[in-house]
Amino acid sequence: MASVVETSDFHSGMKIKWQDGIWEILDCQHHKMGRGGAIVRTKLKNLDTGAIIENSFRSGERFERVTFDDKPAQFLYQDGENYVFMDLGNYDQIYIPKDVLGNAVSFLKDNLEVSLSMYEGRVVGVELPKSVELKVVDTSPGYKGDTVSGGGKPATLETGLVLTVPMFIEVGDVIVVDTRTGEYIERAKG
Numbered sequence: 001m002a003s004v005v006e007t008s009d010f011h012s013g014m015k016i017k018w019q020d021g022i023w024e025i026l027d028c029q030h031h032k033m034g035r036g037g038a039i040v041r042t043k044l045k046n047l048d049t050g051a052i053i054e055n056s057f058r059s060g061e062r063f064e065r066v067t068f069d070d071k072p073a074q075f076l077y078q079d080g081e082n083y084v085f086m087d088l089g090n091y092d093q094i095y096i097p098k099d100v101l102g103n104a105v106s107f108l109k110d111n112l113e114v115s116l117s118m119y120e121g122r123v124v125g126v127e128l129p130k131s132v133e134l135k136v137v138d139t140s141p142g143y144k145g146d147t148v149s150g151g152g153k154p155a156t157l158e159t160g161l162v163l164t165v166p167m168f169i170e171v172g173d174v175i176v177v178d179t180r181t182g183e184y185i186e187r188a189k190g
């Protein structure tokens with residue numbers, strides 16, 4: 001089930017067939033070249049090997065877009081270099097190596113529901129919710145007078161992710177994090 005996509009339609013997260021492999025576009029930037037055509041600079045990850053490369057494509061080049069079957073699953077726990085998920089359809093446990101998950105491991109906490117991307121019967125990635133709530137386990141203390149607009153400070157979250165948070169965030173706070181950018185959104189309500 002593949003469709004054709006042009007370089008002008010590239011976006012982060014898209015998967016394409018290229019050079020006998022399946023590649024995920026991690027980053028892409030469109031550049032207009034003087035009198036010539038435009039080019040698209042990309043950072044690509046090979047979903048089979050985990051290799052990350054940079055490559056430029058001419059505007060208008062066409063590629064086969066790869067679509068995956070999505071399987072609902074729930075993250076259970078980490079077992080060494082593997083992350084264990086439960087298939088929510090049949091309750092089987094699925095072991096996925098850390099390198100297949102990539103940056104997603106920074107957002108995985110117990111019981112998080114995700115969608116596993118399947119291609120030809122194997123897991124090639126995971127789709128996270130747009131945001132997750134994570135607990136702050138380490139950050140410097142805030143001081144009286146610190147405001148939301150006053151810059152930020154680094155904070156370490158329960159998954160090991162380090163990001164910049166507003167000065168008023170303290171250890172023990174639960175915050176909402178954007179899984180696409182890895183940025184602080186707000187303090188969790190509740």
